[in-house]
Amino acid sequence: MNEILSHSEENYLKEIFHLSEGTNQKVSTNALAERLNAKASSITDMLKKLAEKKLVSYIKYKGCELTDEGEKIAVQIIRKHRLWETFLVNKIEFGWEEVHDVAEQLEHIQSIKLIDGLDKFLGYPKFDPHGDPIPDKEGKISYRKSKIQLSETVINSLVEVVSVNEDSLSLLKYLDEIELNLGTELKILERYTFDESIKVKIVGGQELNLSKKVAENIGVRFISEI
Amino acid sequence: MNEILSHSEENYLKEIFHLSEGTNQKVSTNALAERLNAKASSITDMLKKLAEKKLVSYIKYKGCELTDEGEKIAVQIIRKHRLWETFLVNKIEFGWEEVHDVAEQLEHIQSIKLIDGLDKFLGYPKFDPHGDPIPDKEGKISYRKSKIQLSETVINSLVEVVSVNEDSLSLLKYLDEIELNLGTELKILERYTFDESIKVKIVGGQELNLSKKVAENIGVRFISEI
DNA sequence: CATAATTTTTAGGCTTGCCTAAAAATATTT
DNA sequence: AAATATTTTTAGGCAAGCCTAAAAATTATG
Ligand SMILES: [Mn+2]
Ligand SMILES: [Mn+2]
Ligand SMILES: [Mn+2]
Ligand SMILES: [Mn+2]
Secondary structure, three states, X not given: OOOOOOHHHHHHHHHHHHHHOOOOOOEOHHHHHHHOOOOHHHHHHHHHHHHHOOOEXXXXXXXXXXXXXXXXXXXXXXXXXXXXXXXXXXXXOOOOOOHHHHHHXXXXXOOHHHHHHHHHHOOOOOEOOOOOEOOOOXXXXXXXXXXXXXXXOOOOEEEEEEEEOOOOHHHHXXXXXXXXXXXXXXXXXXXXXXXXXXXXXXXXXOEEEEOHHHHHOEEEEEEEEO | OOOXXXXXXXXXXXXXXXXXXXXXXXXXXXXXXXXXXXXXXXXXXXXXXXXXXXXXXXXXXXXXXXXXXXXXXXXXXXXXXXXXXXXXXXXXXXXXXXXXXXXXHHOOOOOHHHHHHHHHHOOOOOEOOOOOEOOOOOOOOOOOOOEEEHHHOOOOEEEEXXXXXXXXXXXXXXXXXXXXXXXXXXXXXXXXXXXXXXXXXXXXXXXXXXXXHHHHOEEEEEEEEO
């Protein structure tokens, strides 16, 4: 417990957390391999090491799962990642599509005093620039309870954009272009059954069509019927 | 040129710079070994690699020296180190004795946009919390021309503290205790030949004795005769 | 200047975190 | 339930960055 972990080990814990978040399934070797851009054999190697350190439970051929200790560490890394992203956007004038790669580096900086100081300096933000919740010092994550995917909304409703999937650079850039940001309000006008694309009106902005794929990667909160 | 360097390689370049700063001597393997807390044989290994990459010039048994390219990189790492230290003290409420270890990690973060943004955010500071000059974007270092060691001052002069050696934690803590900071003015009252300690009066504060060793690690600027 | 002391390099080895290729286990089809 | 396909593990290897012990070069000393 409380041993220093390598960047690699931290990244494994974080990705295991992300892959199992929401589900209660174990994480497969191949899924990890894809997310970490490594070969399955490398994953197996590392899982053995992390199991040895009691940070994951791992049964050959059956996938892995974080232990309580492993999850605690993973959440703190995610806390750091999201606080640094918030810092970059709020203080250093980064765009939301520019922050992730730098935060991938910053999340490994080892200093509790720094991260708690940063949290205070930023005013204890609850969400990062992509709308993802920032875990608190104790590791508590306040998920937005009423969040649904834009692709799941019913027509004739008014919704507010509360999160976007940060994984795709090109999505973030596209949303910048069409001026769809966190806080933006959308009227859901139509859904086309052929490709499940939807027509929306940005309140105070243009009307436009969004593909199913785009809509699936935007999180919204229902406001009202139109 | 412009290849990505490992943390280790960056640390070697930085220490070679520090060890040769001021002097025009080559840096010896043993000197590096001591500063980097590694064995001489490890240093030899790395010098071969850095020479291969044209970042140092290295002749067996004759020590090493940074190339122009190597020096450019070293200076940028020092720029990052000192900007981060300034950030920690000015924005995150760190004490000057707490910043170095964290800055050792932060100096390896790879993002020109971040470091230039940080520089702007901090208001383009010229000196770090220990009074060391912060290289600018182009690598120019504005050394304080009139700086001398407190140990070299003449009695009956009034001086201002402009820098302290950051290498010793215990020195920094001691200076905190006696309330000797950057900007503090000192009257040089006496010098005892036996141990070369000096008696000083902190303007607006107490009178006290400083050992030669302490005085050598404090940089001051002459203001006037008393 | 020859011998001793010091510094530096070489030789060989270890761990971490990857890799490829082949073998073994598991899942899917027919 | 075989046969086939997919997933996962094992075996063996490689580069980075460190180590110890021994050899070689340099420097200091009588
Ligand atoms: Mn991110
Ligand atoms: Mn994010
Ligand atoms: Mn420092
Ligand atoms: Mn400093």
